[in-house]
Amino acid sequence: xxxxxxxxxxxxxxxxxxxxxxxxxxVGTAIHSGTYVSRACRSLMCLSDSDRRREEDLFxxxxxxxxxxxxxxxxxxxxxxxxRAREAAVYRTPDQSWGxxxxxxxxxxxxxxESLSFHDAFYNELNRVLAAIESRYGRFVLVDVHSYNHxxxxxxxxxxxxxxxxxxxxxxxxxxxxxxxPVVDAFIETLRGHHLNGEPIDVRENVSFQGKGEQTRxxxxxxxxxxxxxxxxxxxxxxxxxxxxxxxxxxxxxRAMLASTVPVLESALRGMR
Numbered sequence: 468x469x470x471x472x473x474x475x476x477x478x479x480x481x482x483x484x485x486x487x488x489x490x491x492x493x494v495g496t497a498i499h500s501g502t503y504v505s506r507a508c509r510s511l512m513c514l515s516d517s518d519r520r521r522e523e524d525l526f527x528x529x530x531x532x533x534x535x536x537x538x539x540x541x542x543x544x545x546x547x548x549x550x551r552a553r554e555a556a557v558y559r560t561p562d563q564s565w566g567x568x569x570x571x572x573x574x575x576x577x578x579x580x581e582s583l584s585f586h587d588a589f590y591n592e593l594n595r596v597l598a599a600i601e602s603r604y605g606r607f608v609l610v611d612v613h614s615y616n617h618x619x620x621x622x623x624x625x626x627x628x629x630x631x632x633x634x635x636x637x638x639x640x641x642x643x644x645x646x647x648x649p650v651v652d653a654f655i656e657t658l659r660g661h662h663l664n665g666e667p668i669d670v671r672e673n674v675s676f677q678g679k680g681e682q683t684r685x686x687x688x689x690x691x692x693x694x695x696x697x698x699x700x701x702x703x704x705x706x707x708x709x710x711x712x713x714x715x716x717x718x719x720x721x722r723a724m725l726a727s728t729v730p731v732l733e734s735a736l737r738g739m740r
Contacts, residue, residue, distance in 0.1 A: 483542055483585060486596060489535025492604035493732045494597070495725075496611050497531055498549045498589075498682060499524035501541040508546050508578060513571045519545050520711055522565055524614045529718050530701065531612055533726035536600070538593070545569055547582035549589055550613075550680035556586045590685060597686065601693050606739065608650055608732045609696040610725070611682050615675060617702050622709035633671040634663065638678020638698030641687050647695045650735040654697060657731045661724045663704070663717070668724065676700050699725075 502523055504512065512519075528539045540549060545564070547556050557579050558564040600607045615636070617627040626632070637655055644651070658670045678698035686696035705717040 484538065484540045484589060484592075486539075486592070487537040488596070489537075491535030491729070491733060492600055492607040492736055493534060493729050494536040494538065494600065494607060494609040495531030495534030496538040496540075496609060496682065497524065497527040498538070498540040498611070499544050499613055500526070500528040500539060502543050503541050504543050504546050508574075511570055511572075511574060511578065512545070514545065514567055514569045517711070518567055519543065521616065521708055522567070524612075525711060526706060526713055526718055527612045527614055527701070530722050530725050531610070532722060534610070534729060536596075538596070540589070542585065547585050549586060550611075550682055552681050553583060553586055556681075557582050593682075593685070594689060597690060597694060601690060604736070606693045606736050607690075607695070608654075608736060609682075609686055609694065610654075610728075610732075611678075611680065611696055611698045612701070612725070613676075613680075613699065614701045614703050614705075616708045617704075618708055622707070629669065631675055632702055633674050634669040634702050634704060635671075636675045636700040636702075637670065637672045638676045638680075638683070638700065640673060640677040640679055641683045642678070642695060642697075643687070643691070649739060650695050650732060651697060653731050653735045654728050657728045658724055661727070663720060663724075 500523070502520060502525070522545075523543060531537050531539075544550070545558065548558065549556065555563065557574060558569050559573065561568050597607060597609070617632045618624060619627070635658060637651070639651055655670055655672065658668060661668045676698065680698060683696035683698050686694045701721060705721055706713045
């Protein structure tokens with residue numbers, strides 16, 4: 468039976484994350500889709516909302532809307548980045564945050580402590596959810612969905628060359644690639660079978676990103692024989708990354724592409740020995 472779990476923060480915060488549990492060993496996550504910043508943190512930040520949201524992975528929760536199990540984080544990565552190691556989860560200097568100055572000064576210790584507690588709580592819950600899926604199905608796949616900017620020089624500037632910026636980047640560096648080849652190869656080939664705007668979707672592996680984030684590392688460290696975590700980065704061809712305006716038809720097409728991989732991943736898992 469499907470059910471939804473929400474984690475609630477204290478004070479003025481809505482749920483920190485939402486977990487929808489389904490009947491499948493396939494999990495989709497959107498841990499950078501959140502935009503919420505607490506009042507306490509907002510009062511100490513000097514970063515504008517527009518600059519902050521340009522680096523958040525807006526709309527990525529839509530891409531996993533058809534996954535049996537979904538994990539969606541609502542808190543902004545600028546308060547605590549769940550895809551960074553614990554000691555780097557709070558951006559303290561601009562070199563950690565694309566050159567952006569986040570705080571008026573150094574964040575207060577109570578802010579850091581609360582943010583790291585959130586990081587700990589999330590990974591404790593992720594471990595619990597994945598252990599239950601492992602116990603039921605033996606193996607699982609987690610698709611860790613993100614997005615990335617390709618017009619960093621400005622809204623009127625030329626985009627980054629397609630040579631180094633695929634439409635979809637698949638990151639696999641933290642996994643045992645040979646072991647999980649049947650799963651990853653089937654996933655990539657399924658995505659490559661789709662078209663966007665009349666052209667084959669450009670899907671490549673470890674080009675602009677290599678899948679070195681904390682969530683995939685955590686899965687492979689804690690479930691080395693049974694968990695396959697695939698990092699997926701959509702280039703922001705589904706929105707205007709400067710205004711934040713979505714292209715809803717493109718979002719729905721990309722959502723359908725990703726949804727088509729779910730039965731393929733389930734089949735590939737069943738075929739593993």
